[in-house]
Amino acid sequence: MTDSVQWQPSASLAALKSRAQQLAWVRGFFAQRDVMEVETPVLGQHGVTDVNIDSISANPAPVGPGAAGGWLQTSPEYHMKRLLAAGSGPIYQVARVFRDGEFGRRHNPEFSLLEWYRPGFTDTDLMAEVSDLVCGWLGCEPPITMRYRDAFLRFAGVDPFLASDSQLLKCCQQWMQPAQLQVCTRGDCLDLLMSGAVEPALAEVGPVFITGYPESQAALARVSERDGLRQAHRFELYVEGVELCNGYWELTDPDEQKRRFAADNRARRSAGKPEMPADQAFLASLEAGMPDCSGVALGLDRLLMLKLELDNLSGVIAFPADRS
Amino acid sequence: MASYSTNEFRGGLKVLLDGDPCIILENEFVKPGKGQAFNRVKLRNLMTNRQWERTFKSGESLEAADVIDQEMEYLYTDGEFWHFMKTDGSFEQFPADAKAVGDALKWLKEQDVYTVTLYNGAPLTVTPPNFVELEVVDTDPGMKGDTAQGGTKPATLSTGAVVNVPLFITIGEVLKVDTRSGEYVSRVKSS
Numbered sequence: 232m233t234d235s236v237q238w239q240p241s242a243s244l245a246a247l248k249s250r251a252q253q254l255a256w257v258r259g260f261f262a263q264r265d266v267m268e269v270e271t272p273v274l275g276q277h278g279v280t281d282v283n284i285d286s287i288s289a290n291p292a293p294v295g296p297g298a299a300g301g302w303l304q305t306s307p308e309y310h311m312k313r314l315l316a317a318g319s320g321p322i323y324q325v326a327r328v329f330r331d332g333e334f335g336r337r338h339n340p341e342f343s344l345l346e347w348y349r350p351g352f353t354d355t356d357l358m359a360e361v362s363d364l365v366c367g368w369l370g371c372e373p374p375i376t377m378r379y380r381d382a383f384l385r386f387a388g389v390d391p392f393l394a395s396d397s398q399l400l401k402c403c404q405q406w407m408q409p410a411q412l413q414v415c416t417r418g419d420c421l422d423l424l425m426s427g428a429v430e431p432a433l434a435e436v437g438p439v440f441i442t443g444y445p446e447s448q449a450a451l452a453r454v455s456e457r458d459g460l461r462q463a464h465r466f467e468l469y470v471e472g473v474e475l476c477n478g479y480w481e482l483t484d485p486d487e488q489k490r491r492f493a494a495d496n497r498a499r500r501s502a503g504k505p506e507m508p509a510d511q512a513f514l515a516s517l518e519a520g521m522p523d524c525s526g527v528a529l530g531l532d533r534l535l536m537l538k539l540e541l542d543n544l545s546g547v548i549a550f551p552a553d554r555s
Numbered sequence: 556m557a558s559y560s561t562n563e564f565r566g567g568l569k570v571l572l573d574g575d576p577c578i579i580l581e582n583e584f585v586k587p588g589k590g591q592a593f594n595r596v597k598l599r600n601l602m603t604n605r606q607w608e609r610t611f612k613s614g615e616s617l618e619a620a621d622v623i624d625q626e627m628e629y630l631y632t633d634g635e636f637w638h639f640m641k642t643d644g645s646f647e648q649f650p651a652d653a654k655a656v657g658d659a660l661k662w663l664k665e666q667d668v669y670t671v672t673l674y675n676g677a678p679l680t681v682t683p684p685n686f687v688e689l690e691v692v693d694t695d696p697g698m699k700g701d702t703a704q705g706g707t708k709p710a711t712l713s714t715g716a717v718v719n720v721p722l723f724i725t726i727g728e729v730l731k732v733d734t735r736s737g738e739y740v741s742r743v744k745s746s
Contacts, residue, residue, distance in 0.1 A: 283591055332562060332613065333592065335584030406610040419612065422590030427610065430587060450589050467588055477588050 240549040246539055247549055253368065253535050254325065257345060260364055266321040266347060271310035273327055277510035278302035280495035281450065282502055283422075285331035287340070303329035306528055307346055308451065309513040312481070315348055315524060316516035323347035325531065336543045337473065337533060339551050345534075348526040354452075354464045354480035357525035358440055361468055361476060365529075366438070369538055374438035374468060380460070382441055386432035387424040391445060392460050399424070418447055434472025442466045451491070452479035468529075470537055478527030485517035560616040561594040569601070569622040572609070576601045576620035576674050584613070601672070601679055622679065627671045629663050637663065639671050639678065651678035659683045661716035662734050683734040688743050689713050690729050694720065710739075 240247065261268065278286030289301040304310075307326040314322055328344045349357055362373050383391040389402045399420040400412050406427050407415070415423070433439055442465070446454050449463035456462070464480035482488055492509040499506050535547040545551045559568060564582040571577070577598040586592040592613035599606050601622065611617075627639035627649065636650035637660075649671060653660075655678040659669065662683040670682040694710035707719040710730070718732055720739045729743040 281589055283586075283589055333584065333586060334562075338584055338586065407612075408609075411612065411615070415612070419591045422587050423593060423610065425587040425590060426585045426593055427595075430585075448589065474588060 237554050241545040241551055241554060242547050242549050246535070246541075246547050249539060250535055250547060253531065253538065256368055257325065257364070257531070260367070261323045261347070264321075264360075266323050266349075267319065269311065269314055269319065269322045269324050271304075271307045271314070271324060271326070273304055273329075274301045275304050275310065275510075276301060277309065277513075278507045279305045280492050280499070280507045280509065281305075282495055282498040282504065285504075286507070287329045287331045305330050306344060308526070308528070309510050311346060311348055311526070312521055313513060313516040315350065316519050316521040321347070321349050334552055337536075339532065339544050339548055341552065341555075342544075342548075343531040344528050345531050346526065346528040348481075348524050350522040350524040352480075352525040354442070354466055354478065354525050357478055357480075357527055358442075358466055358468075361440075361478065361527055361529070362438075365468065365470065365475065365534065368534065369470065371438050371470060374440045374470075375436070376440045376442055377436075378443040379441050379445065379462075380443060382429050382433070383421075383424065387428040389424065391421055391424075396420075402428075421445070421448070430469070430472055430474070433469045438468065438470045440466050440468050449482075449491075450477075450479065451482050451488075453482045453484075466527075473533050473537060474530075475533055475537070476527050476529035478525060480525045481521070481523075483517060483521045483523060485514055488514060488517055557619045558616045559619060561596075561611050561613050564594060564596060569620040570598070570617040571620045572598060572600075572607065572617060575603070576622050576679070577607065578622075580606070586613075601674065620674065621676075622672060622674050624682075625671050625673055626668050628668050629665055631665060632663075637681070639669065639681070642668060649673070649678050651681055655679055656681050659734075661714055662687050662689075662732075664689060664714055685733060685735060686731055686740065687734055688729050688731050689716065691720070691724060691726050694724060694726060696725070707739075 274289055274291065284305050286302040286305050289303055291301045306328050307324050311322060311324060324346050326344045326346060327341060329341050331340060333340050366373055380392055383389055387402060389398060396417050399417060403412055403420050403423050406423055443462040444465045446461040446463055449465060452463040452465040454461055454463050466478045468475045496506040532544050532547050536544055541547060559570060564579055566579055566581065568579040569576060570579065577600050579596060579598050581597040583595045585595055594611045594613055596609050596611060597606060626642045628642055630638040630640055636652060637656050639649050639651060641647045659681040671678050672680045689712040691710045692713050695708050706722045708722055709717050710720040710724055711717050718737060718739050731740040731743050733740050
Protein backbone atom coordinates (compact mmCIF):
# COMPACT_ATOMS: atom_id res chain seq x y z
CA MET A 232 0.00 0.00 0.00
CA THR A 233 2.75 2.47 0.90
CA ASP A 234 3.90 2.33 -2.73
CA SER A 235 0.70 4.00 -3.84
CA VAL A 236 0.67 6.78 -1.22
CA GLN A 237 1.48 9.99 -3.02
CA TRP A 238 3.21 12.18 -0.48
CA GLN A 239 4.77 14.55 -3.01
CA PRO A 240 3.09 17.82 -4.00
CA SER A 241 1.21 17.66 -7.31
CA ALA A 242 2.47 21.13 -8.23
CA SER A 243 6.09 21.63 -9.23
CA LEU A 244 8.34 23.62 -6.93
CA ALA A 245 8.67 26.19 -9.73
CA ALA A 246 4.86 26.58 -9.76
CA LEU A 247 4.83 27.00 -5.99
CA LYS A 248 7.47 29.70 -6.32
CA SER A 249 5.23 31.47 -8.88
CA ARG A 250 2.40 31.13 -6.38
CA ALA A 251 4.39 33.00 -3.77
CA GLN A 252 5.28 35.65 -6.37
CA GLN A 253 1.64 36.03 -7.36
CA LEU A 254 0.63 36.59 -3.75
CA ALA A 255 3.33 39.24 -3.29
CA TRP A 256 2.26 40.90 -6.54
CA VAL A 257 -1.39 41.01 -5.47
CA ARG A 258 -0.48 42.52 -2.12
CA GLY A 259 1.66 45.13 -3.87
CA PHE A 260 -1.24 45.98 -6.19
CA PHE A 261 -3.56 46.78 -3.31
CA ALA A 262 -0.91 48.50 -1.19
CA GLN A 263 -0.38 50.96 -4.06
CA ARG A 264 -4.10 51.67 -4.14
CA ASP A 265 -4.53 52.06 -0.39
CA VAL A 266 -6.84 49.09 -0.06
CA MET A 267 -6.46 47.54 3.39
CA GLU A 268 -5.80 43.82 3.83
CA VAL A 269 -8.15 42.18 6.32
CA GLU A 270 -8.67 38.73 7.76
CA THR A 271 -12.06 37.29 8.66
CA PRO A 272 -13.12 33.88 10.03
CA VAL A 273 -12.58 30.73 8.00
CA LEU A 274 -14.93 29.01 10.44
CA GLY A 275 -18.13 31.00 10.91
CA GLN A 276 -21.46 30.53 12.63
CA HIS A 277 -23.37 30.64 9.33
CA GLY A 278 -23.06 28.96 5.98
CA VAL A 279 -24.20 30.29 2.64
CA THR A 280 -27.85 30.09 1.51
CA ASP A 281 -27.06 29.84 -2.22
CA VAL A 282 -28.76 26.69 -3.55
CA ASN A 283 -25.80 25.71 -5.73
CA ILE A 284 -23.08 26.18 -3.13
CA ASP A 285 -22.71 23.64 -0.35
CA SER A 286 -20.97 24.62 2.88
CA ILE A 287 -18.90 22.12 4.82
CA SER A 288 -20.07 21.89 8.40
CA ALA A 289 -17.71 21.78 11.34
CA ASN A 290 -18.50 20.96 14.92
CA PRO A 291 -16.48 23.21 17.18
CA ALA A 292 -17.21 23.27 20.89
CA PRO A 293 -19.68 26.07 21.66
CA VAL A 294 -17.96 29.29 22.75
CA GLY A 295 -21.02 30.64 24.49
CA PRO A 296 -24.81 30.55 24.52
CA GLY A 297 -26.35 30.72 21.05
CA ALA A 298 -23.03 30.25 19.32
CA ALA A 299 -23.10 26.54 18.60
CA GLY A 300 -22.16 24.88 15.35
CA GLY A 301 -19.98 26.16 12.59
CA TRP A 302 -19.40 26.25 8.87
CA LEU A 303 -16.25 26.55 6.83
CA GLN A 304 -16.85 29.71 4.82
CA THR A 305 -17.60 29.47 1.10
CA SER A 306 -16.56 33.11 0.73
CA PRO A 307 -15.64 35.87 3.20
CA GLU A 308 -18.50 38.00 1.85
CA TYR A 309 -20.76 38.36 4.89
CA HIS A 310 -17.90 39.11 7.25
CA MET A 311 -16.25 41.60 4.92
CA LYS A 312 -19.53 43.42 4.44
CA ARG A 313 -19.82 43.72 8.20
CA LEU A 314 -16.39 45.42 8.17
CA LEU A 315 -17.60 47.79 5.41
CA ALA A 316 -20.67 48.66 7.49
CA ALA A 317 -18.33 49.34 10.42
CA GLY A 318 -16.55 51.94 8.30
CA SER A 319 -13.47 50.02 7.14
CA GLY A 320 -13.21 51.77 3.78
CA PRO A 321 -11.79 49.79 0.83
CA ILE A 322 -10.66 46.30 1.90
CA TYR A 323 -9.29 43.10 0.38
CA GLN A 324 -8.63 39.61 1.63
CA VAL A 325 -6.77 36.54 0.46
CA ALA A 326 -9.12 33.98 1.92
CA ARG A 327 -9.09 30.21 2.07
CA VAL A 328 -12.63 29.10 1.24
CA PHE A 329 -14.42 25.74 1.05
CA ARG A 330 -17.15 24.39 -1.24
CA ASP A 331 -18.32 20.87 -0.64
CA GLY A 332 -18.33 18.40 -3.50
CA GLU A 333 -16.53 20.59 -6.03
CA PHE A 334 -13.61 18.68 -7.46
CA GLY A 335 -12.24 18.52 -10.98
CA ARG A 336 -9.70 20.08 -13.32
CA ARG A 337 -10.85 23.57 -12.37
CA HIS A 338 -12.29 22.89 -8.93
CA ASN A 339 -10.89 21.94 -5.56
CA PRO A 340 -13.14 21.90 -2.49
CA GLU A 341 -10.66 24.19 -0.73
CA PHE A 342 -9.25 27.12 -2.66
CA SER A 343 -7.79 30.62 -2.45
CA LEU A 344 -10.15 33.47 -3.10
CA LEU A 345 -9.06 37.06 -3.52
CA GLU A 346 -12.05 39.16 -2.52
CA TRP A 347 -12.17 42.94 -2.42
CA TYR A 348 -14.67 45.76 -1.92
CA ARG A 349 -14.60 49.33 -3.17
CA PRO A 350 -16.95 51.85 -1.54
CA GLY A 351 -18.22 54.36 -4.09
CA PHE A 352 -17.41 52.13 -7.09
CA THR A 353 -20.04 51.01 -9.58
CA ASP A 354 -19.77 47.60 -11.26
CA THR A 355 -18.16 49.32 -14.28
CA ASP A 356 -15.55 51.02 -12.07
CA LEU A 357 -14.64 47.74 -10.43
CA MET A 358 -14.42 45.91 -13.76
CA ALA A 359 -11.73 48.41 -14.78
CA GLU A 360 -9.77 47.60 -11.63
CA VAL A 361 -10.19 43.85 -12.13
CA SER A 362 -8.83 44.34 -15.64
CA ASP A 363 -5.80 46.23 -14.27
CA LEU A 364 -5.07 43.45 -11.80
CA VAL A 365 -5.63 40.46 -14.06
CA CYS A 366 -4.04 41.89 -17.19
CA GLY A 367 -1.23 43.44 -15.18
CA TRP A 368 -0.32 40.01 -13.85
CA LEU A 369 -1.11 37.83 -16.87
CA GLY A 370 0.06 40.34 -19.47
CA CYS A 371 -3.12 39.76 -21.46
CA GLU A 372 -5.12 42.23 -23.52
CA PRO A 373 -7.90 44.11 -21.65
CA PRO A 374 -11.20 42.21 -21.59
CA ILE A 375 -14.08 43.07 -23.87
CA THR A 376 -17.56 43.23 -22.33
CA MET A 377 -20.43 41.06 -23.50
CA ARG A 378 -23.96 40.92 -22.14
CA TYR A 379 -25.10 37.55 -20.81
CA ARG A 380 -28.02 37.81 -23.19
CA ASP A 381 -25.83 38.52 -26.22
CA ALA A 382 -23.47 35.66 -25.32
CA PHE A 383 -26.42 33.25 -25.23
CA LEU A 384 -27.92 34.56 -28.46
CA ARG A 385 -24.57 34.23 -30.17
CA PHE A 386 -23.26 30.94 -28.77
CA ALA A 387 -26.33 29.02 -27.62
CA GLY A 388 -28.80 30.39 -30.14
CA VAL A 389 -31.43 31.21 -27.56
CA ASP A 390 -32.64 34.26 -25.63
CA PRO A 391 -32.07 33.56 -21.92
CA PHE A 392 -34.57 36.24 -20.92
CA LEU A 393 -37.40 35.80 -23.38
CA ALA A 394 -37.28 32.15 -24.51
CA SER A 395 -40.02 29.93 -23.10
CA ASP A 396 -39.11 27.07 -20.75
CA SER A 397 -39.86 24.57 -23.50
CA GLN A 398 -37.57 26.38 -25.96
CA LEU A 399 -34.75 26.25 -23.40
CA LEU A 400 -35.37 22.56 -22.74
CA LYS A 401 -35.19 21.88 -26.45
CA CYS A 402 -31.75 23.53 -26.63
CA CYS A 403 -30.60 21.31 -23.78
CA GLN A 404 -31.47 18.06 -25.56
CA GLN A 405 -28.04 18.07 -27.12
CA TRP A 406 -26.55 17.27 -23.71
CA MET A 407 -29.23 15.52 -21.71
CA GLN A 408 -31.94 12.91 -22.17
CA PRO A 409 -35.64 13.82 -21.91
CA ALA A 410 -35.96 11.93 -18.62
CA GLN A 411 -33.09 13.92 -17.13
CA LEU A 412 -34.50 17.20 -18.40
CA GLN A 413 -37.85 16.53 -16.74
CA VAL A 414 -36.28 17.38 -13.39
CA CYS A 415 -34.36 20.44 -14.65
CA THR A 416 -35.46 23.93 -13.65
CA ARG A 417 -35.18 26.93 -15.96
CA GLY A 418 -32.07 27.88 -13.99
CA ASP A 419 -30.55 24.42 -14.54
CA CYS A 420 -31.13 24.79 -18.29
CA LEU A 421 -29.40 28.17 -18.37
CA ASP A 422 -26.47 26.73 -16.40
CA LEU A 423 -26.25 23.73 -18.72
CA LEU A 424 -26.19 25.99 -21.78
CA MET A 425 -23.65 28.24 -20.07
CA SER A 426 -21.24 25.38 -19.38
CA GLY A 427 -22.00 23.39 -22.53
CA ALA A 428 -22.26 26.05 -25.23
CA VAL A 429 -21.24 29.51 -23.99
CA GLU A 430 -18.14 28.87 -21.87
CA PRO A 431 -16.36 26.73 -24.50
CA ALA A 432 -17.03 29.48 -27.08
CA LEU A 433 -15.72 32.18 -24.73
CA ALA A 434 -12.35 30.42 -24.83
CA GLU A 435 -12.04 31.67 -28.41
CA VAL A 436 -12.87 35.35 -27.89
CA GLY A 437 -10.05 36.40 -25.54
CA PRO A 438 -10.59 37.91 -22.08
CA VAL A 439 -14.24 38.84 -21.73
CA PHE A 440 -16.51 40.22 -19.02
CA ILE A 441 -20.03 38.78 -19.02
CA THR A 442 -22.52 41.26 -17.55
CA GLY A 443 -26.25 41.76 -17.17
CA TYR A 444 -27.26 38.44 -15.62
CA PRO A 445 -30.93 37.46 -15.32
CA GLU A 446 -32.53 38.58 -12.08
CA SER A 447 -32.79 34.91 -10.98
CA GLN A 448 -28.97 34.81 -10.97
CA ALA A 449 -28.44 38.14 -9.22
CA ALA A 450 -27.11 36.46 -6.04
CA LEU A 451 -26.06 39.51 -3.97
CA ALA A 452 -26.05 42.07 -6.79
CA ARG A 453 -28.50 44.93 -7.19
CA VAL A 454 -30.92 44.67 -10.08
CA SER A 455 -32.10 47.35 -12.46
CA GLU A 456 -34.10 47.49 -15.64
CA ARG A 457 -32.17 47.81 -18.89
CA ASP A 458 -33.64 47.42 -22.38
CA GLY A 459 -36.95 46.57 -20.76
CA LEU A 460 -35.42 43.60 -18.94
CA ARG A 461 -34.60 43.16 -15.25
CA GLN A 462 -30.84 42.60 -15.17
CA ALA A 463 -28.43 42.07 -12.30
CA HIS A 464 -25.38 44.29 -11.89
CA ARG A 465 -23.22 41.20 -11.75
CA PHE A 466 -20.12 40.49 -13.83
CA GLU A 467 -17.87 37.55 -14.42
CA LEU A 468 -14.49 37.55 -16.12
CA TYR A 469 -13.52 34.70 -18.44
CA VAL A 470 -9.97 34.30 -19.65
CA GLU A 471 -9.42 31.47 -22.15
CA GLY A 472 -12.82 30.15 -21.17
CA VAL A 473 -11.80 29.92 -17.51
CA GLU A 474 -14.18 31.66 -15.15
CA LEU A 475 -11.93 33.83 -13.06
CA CYS A 476 -14.07 36.13 -10.96
CA ASN A 477 -17.58 37.09 -9.97
CA GLY A 478 -18.45 40.63 -8.96
CA TYR A 479 -21.45 42.72 -7.98
CA TRP A 480 -22.56 46.26 -7.57
CA GLU A 481 -23.61 45.24 -4.14
CA LEU A 482 -27.10 45.00 -2.82
CA THR A 483 -27.33 47.21 0.29
CA ASP A 484 -31.07 47.00 0.98
CA PRO A 485 -31.65 44.75 4.04
CA ASP A 486 -35.28 43.99 3.15
CA GLU A 487 -34.38 42.84 -0.35
CA GLN A 488 -31.52 40.82 1.15
CA LYS A 489 -33.97 39.07 3.49
CA ARG A 490 -36.25 38.28 0.55
CA ARG A 491 -33.32 36.74 -1.33
CA PHE A 492 -32.30 34.62 1.66
CA ALA A 493 -35.90 33.39 1.87
CA ALA A 494 -35.99 32.68 -1.88
CA ASP A 495 -32.68 30.80 -1.63
CA ASN A 496 -34.09 28.63 1.12
CA ARG A 497 -37.25 27.93 -0.88
CA ALA A 498 -35.00 26.77 -3.73
CA ARG A 499 -32.99 24.65 -1.29
CA ARG A 500 -36.17 23.03 -0.01
CA SER A 501 -37.42 22.12 -3.46
CA ALA A 502 -33.97 20.78 -4.36
CA GLY A 503 -34.10 18.59 -1.25
CA LYS A 504 -31.22 20.41 0.41
CA PRO A 505 -31.13 21.52 4.05
CA GLU A 506 -32.10 25.13 4.64
CA MET A 507 -29.42 27.49 5.87
CA PRO A 508 -30.41 30.05 8.51
CA ALA A 509 -29.90 33.65 7.40
CA ASP A 510 -26.87 35.32 8.96
CA GLN A 511 -28.51 37.78 11.33
CA ALA A 512 -25.28 39.65 12.06
CA PHE A 513 -24.84 40.30 8.35
CA LEU A 514 -28.47 41.47 8.03
CA ALA A 515 -28.02 43.74 11.06
CA SER A 516 -24.96 45.31 9.42
CA LEU A 517 -27.06 46.09 6.34
CA GLU A 518 -29.70 47.64 8.61
CA ALA A 519 -27.01 49.78 10.20
CA GLY A 520 -25.97 50.86 6.72
CA MET A 521 -23.40 49.35 4.41
CA PRO A 522 -21.86 51.97 2.12
CA ASP A 523 -22.71 51.89 -1.55
CA CYS A 524 -19.97 49.70 -3.04
CA SER A 525 -18.91 47.09 -5.54
CA GLY A 526 -17.15 43.87 -4.65
CA VAL A 527 -15.56 40.98 -6.46
CA ALA A 528 -14.13 37.53 -5.70
CA LEU A 529 -11.35 36.13 -7.86
CA GLY A 530 -9.95 32.59 -7.90
CA LEU A 531 -6.22 32.85 -7.28
CA ASP A 532 -5.54 29.21 -8.11
CA ARG A 533 -7.14 29.60 -11.53
CA LEU A 534 -5.30 32.90 -12.07
CA LEU A 535 -1.99 31.13 -11.49
CA MET A 536 -3.09 28.24 -13.70
CA LEU A 537 -3.59 30.74 -16.54
CA LYS A 538 -0.32 32.51 -15.78
CA LEU A 539 1.59 29.22 -16.03
CA GLU A 540 -0.46 28.02 -19.03
CA LEU A 541 -1.58 24.87 -17.25
CA ASP A 542 -4.98 23.24 -17.65
CA ASN A 543 -5.39 21.61 -14.26
CA LEU A 544 -5.43 23.14 -10.78
CA SER A 545 -3.33 20.22 -9.54
CA GLY A 546 -0.41 21.98 -11.23
CA VAL A 547 -0.71 25.03 -8.96
CA ILE A 548 -2.00 23.60 -5.67
CA ALA A 549 0.60 21.77 -3.61
CA PHE A 550 -1.81 19.22 -2.21
CA PRO A 551 -5.25 19.09 -3.92
CA ALA A 552 -8.09 17.28 -2.18
CA ASP A 553 -7.13 13.86 -3.55
CA ARG A 554 -3.75 14.00 -1.85
CA SER A 555 -4.42 16.40 1.00
CA MET B 556 -27.88 -3.87 -7.89
CA ALA B 557 -25.91 -0.98 -6.46
CA SER B 558 -25.83 2.41 -8.07
CA TYR B 559 -23.15 5.08 -8.32
CA SER B 560 -23.60 8.82 -7.83
CA THR B 561 -21.72 11.27 -10.09
CA ASN B 562 -19.20 11.99 -7.35
CA GLU B 563 -18.24 8.29 -7.40
CA PHE B 564 -17.76 8.23 -11.18
CA ARG B 565 -14.21 7.43 -12.18
CA GLY B 566 -12.40 5.83 -15.08
CA GLY B 567 -13.03 2.08 -15.23
CA LEU B 568 -16.38 2.08 -13.44
CA LYS B 569 -19.00 -0.10 -15.15
CA VAL B 570 -22.53 1.26 -15.27
CA LEU B 571 -25.79 0.68 -17.09
CA LEU B 572 -26.83 3.40 -19.51
CA ASP B 573 -29.88 3.06 -21.75
CA GLY B 574 -29.90 -0.63 -20.79
CA ASP B 575 -26.37 -1.31 -22.04
CA PRO B 576 -23.27 -1.97 -19.94
CA CYS B 577 -20.78 0.87 -20.30
CA ILE B 578 -17.37 1.63 -18.92
CA ILE B 579 -16.63 5.17 -17.77
CA LEU B 580 -13.60 6.60 -19.54
CA GLU B 581 -13.56 10.20 -18.29
CA ASN B 582 -15.57 12.24 -15.85
CA GLU B 583 -15.27 16.02 -15.90
CA PHE B 584 -16.84 18.21 -13.24
CA VAL B 585 -18.13 21.51 -14.64
CA LYS B 586 -19.90 24.26 -12.77
CA PRO B 587 -20.60 27.75 -13.99
CA GLY B 588 -20.17 30.47 -11.37
CA LYS B 589 -22.89 30.17 -8.84
CA GLY B 590 -24.78 27.71 -11.04
CA GLN B 591 -25.80 24.08 -11.03
CA ALA B 592 -22.91 21.60 -11.19
CA PHE B 593 -22.73 19.02 -13.97
CA ASN B 594 -20.59 16.02 -14.80
CA ARG B 595 -19.59 15.63 -18.43
CA VAL B 596 -18.91 11.94 -18.82
CA LYS B 597 -17.28 9.92 -21.60
CA LEU B 598 -18.31 6.28 -21.68
CA ARG B 599 -17.69 3.31 -23.94
CA ASN B 600 -20.66 1.07 -24.60
CA LEU B 601 -19.33 -2.44 -23.97
CA MET B 602 -21.93 -3.99 -26.29
CA THR B 603 -21.24 -1.85 -29.35
CA ASN B 604 -17.79 -0.52 -28.41
CA ARG B 605 -19.09 2.91 -29.38
CA GLN B 606 -18.06 5.96 -27.35
CA TRP B 607 -20.76 8.06 -25.74
CA GLU B 608 -20.64 11.51 -24.21
CA ARG B 609 -23.34 12.35 -21.69
CA THR B 610 -23.97 15.14 -19.23
CA PHE B 611 -25.42 14.52 -15.78
CA LYS B 612 -26.59 16.90 -13.12
CA SER B 613 -24.19 16.38 -10.21
CA GLY B 614 -25.87 14.06 -7.76
CA GLU B 615 -27.60 11.94 -10.42
CA SER B 616 -26.78 8.27 -10.26
CA LEU B 617 -26.46 5.30 -12.59
CA GLU B 618 -27.08 1.66 -11.86
CA ALA B 619 -23.97 -0.48 -11.61
CA ALA B 620 -23.58 -3.00 -14.44
CA ASP B 621 -22.99 -6.64 -13.47
CA VAL B 622 -19.72 -6.74 -15.34
CA ILE B 623 -16.76 -8.61 -13.92
CA ASP B 624 -13.36 -9.56 -15.26
CA GLN B 625 -12.30 -13.21 -14.79
CA GLU B 626 -9.01 -14.91 -15.54
CA MET B 627 -9.79 -17.92 -17.74
CA GLU B 628 -7.83 -20.53 -19.64
CA TYR B 629 -8.62 -20.92 -23.33
CA LEU B 630 -9.55 -24.55 -24.08
CA TYR B 631 -10.69 -25.03 -27.67
CA THR B 632 -13.10 -23.88 -30.35
CA ASP B 633 -15.92 -25.89 -31.87
CA GLY B 634 -16.12 -23.45 -34.77
CA GLU B 635 -19.03 -21.52 -33.32
CA PHE B 636 -17.86 -20.87 -29.77
CA TRP B 637 -14.50 -20.47 -28.10
CA HIS B 638 -14.51 -22.25 -24.77
CA PHE B 639 -12.83 -20.82 -21.67
CA MET B 640 -12.45 -22.29 -18.20
CA LYS B 641 -12.08 -20.53 -14.87
CA THR B 642 -8.62 -20.84 -13.32
CA ASP B 643 -9.97 -21.03 -9.76
CA GLY B 644 -10.17 -24.82 -9.79
CA SER B 645 -13.94 -24.85 -10.29
CA PHE B 646 -13.55 -26.13 -13.88
CA GLU B 647 -16.52 -23.94 -14.77
CA GLN B 648 -16.61 -23.31 -18.50
CA PHE B 649 -17.92 -20.40 -20.54
CA PRO B 650 -18.55 -20.34 -24.31
CA ALA B 651 -17.66 -17.03 -25.98
CA ASP B 652 -19.06 -16.19 -29.40
CA ALA B 653 -17.11 -14.56 -32.24
CA LYS B 654 -18.29 -11.10 -31.21
CA ALA B 655 -16.99 -11.56 -27.68
CA VAL B 656 -13.67 -12.99 -28.87
CA GLY B 657 -13.24 -10.18 -31.40
CA ASP B 658 -9.68 -9.14 -32.11
CA ALA B 659 -8.36 -11.43 -29.38
CA LEU B 660 -8.83 -14.29 -31.87
CA LYS B 661 -5.40 -13.83 -33.40
CA TRP B 662 -3.70 -14.22 -30.00
CA LEU B 663 -5.65 -17.25 -28.73
CA LYS B 664 -3.42 -20.15 -27.76
CA GLU B 665 -4.75 -23.21 -25.98
CA GLN B 666 -3.94 -23.35 -22.25
CA ASP B 667 -2.96 -19.68 -22.12
CA VAL B 668 -4.86 -17.45 -19.70
CA TYR B 669 -7.02 -14.54 -20.87
CA THR B 670 -9.23 -11.97 -19.20
CA VAL B 671 -12.85 -12.76 -19.96
CA THR B 672 -15.31 -9.99 -19.15
CA LEU B 673 -18.64 -11.42 -18.04
CA TYR B 674 -21.86 -9.43 -18.32
CA ASN B 675 -24.73 -10.95 -16.36
CA GLY B 676 -22.68 -14.14 -16.29
CA ALA B 677 -21.98 -14.47 -20.04
CA PRO B 678 -18.75 -13.61 -21.88
CA LEU B 679 -18.92 -10.08 -23.29
CA THR B 680 -15.30 -9.55 -24.32
CA VAL B 681 -12.03 -11.47 -24.27
CA THR B 682 -8.83 -9.54 -23.62
CA PRO B 683 -5.43 -11.12 -24.20
CA PRO B 684 -2.57 -10.49 -21.78
CA ASN B 685 -0.40 -7.52 -22.79
CA PHE B 686 2.32 -9.91 -23.88
CA VAL B 687 1.98 -13.36 -25.44
CA GLU B 688 4.61 -15.88 -26.52
CA LEU B 689 3.93 -17.54 -29.86
CA GLU B 690 5.87 -19.72 -32.28
CA VAL B 691 6.79 -18.59 -35.79
CA VAL B 692 5.28 -20.98 -38.33
CA ASP B 693 6.20 -19.10 -41.48
CA THR B 694 8.65 -16.39 -42.52
CA ASP B 695 11.29 -15.76 -45.16
CA PRO B 696 14.64 -17.48 -44.54
CA GLY B 697 16.67 -15.97 -41.73
CA MET B 698 19.57 -13.64 -42.30
CA LYS B 699 22.29 -14.13 -39.73
CA GLY B 700 24.49 -11.46 -38.32
CA ASP B 701 23.38 -8.03 -39.35
CA THR B 702 21.14 -7.26 -36.36
CA ALA B 703 21.98 -3.56 -36.20
CA GLN B 704 20.39 -2.71 -39.53
CA GLY B 705 16.85 -2.76 -38.20
CA GLY B 706 15.18 -4.14 -41.31
CA THR B 707 11.97 -6.14 -40.81
CA LYS B 708 9.93 -8.82 -42.55
CA PRO B 709 6.51 -10.33 -41.89
CA ALA B 710 6.25 -13.54 -39.86
CA THR B 711 3.16 -15.70 -39.38
CA LEU B 712 2.64 -17.03 -35.86
CA SER B 713 0.97 -20.25 -34.73
CA THR B 714 -2.33 -18.46 -34.10
CA GLY B 715 -2.39 -16.94 -37.59
CA ALA B 716 -1.32 -13.48 -36.46
CA VAL B 717 1.20 -11.76 -38.73
CA VAL B 718 3.77 -9.48 -37.12
CA ASN B 719 6.79 -7.59 -38.41
CA VAL B 720 9.99 -9.14 -37.06
CA PRO B 721 13.73 -8.51 -37.42
CA LEU B 722 15.40 -10.21 -40.40
CA PHE B 723 17.25 -12.78 -38.24
CA ILE B 724 14.07 -14.48 -36.98
CA THR B 725 13.58 -18.04 -38.26
CA ILE B 726 10.72 -20.56 -38.38
CA GLY B 727 10.28 -22.42 -35.10
CA GLU B 728 11.46 -19.61 -32.86
CA VAL B 729 9.15 -18.43 -30.08
CA LEU B 730 8.54 -14.68 -29.96
CA LYS B 731 7.24 -12.30 -27.32
CA VAL B 732 4.62 -9.99 -28.87
CA ASP B 733 2.81 -6.96 -27.46
CA THR B 734 -0.89 -7.62 -28.12
CA ARG B 735 -1.86 -3.96 -27.68
CA SER B 736 0.30 -2.72 -30.54
CA GLY B 737 0.69 -6.05 -32.34
CA GLU B 738 4.45 -5.49 -32.31
CA TYR B 739 7.36 -7.88 -31.89
CA VAL B 740 9.16 -7.42 -28.56
CA SER B 741 11.89 -10.08 -28.40
CA ARG B 742 12.86 -13.67 -28.93
CA VAL B 743 12.08 -16.07 -26.11
CA LYS B 744 14.95 -18.34 -25.13
CA SER B 745 13.95 -21.93 -25.90
CA SER B 746 13.69 -23.91 -22.73
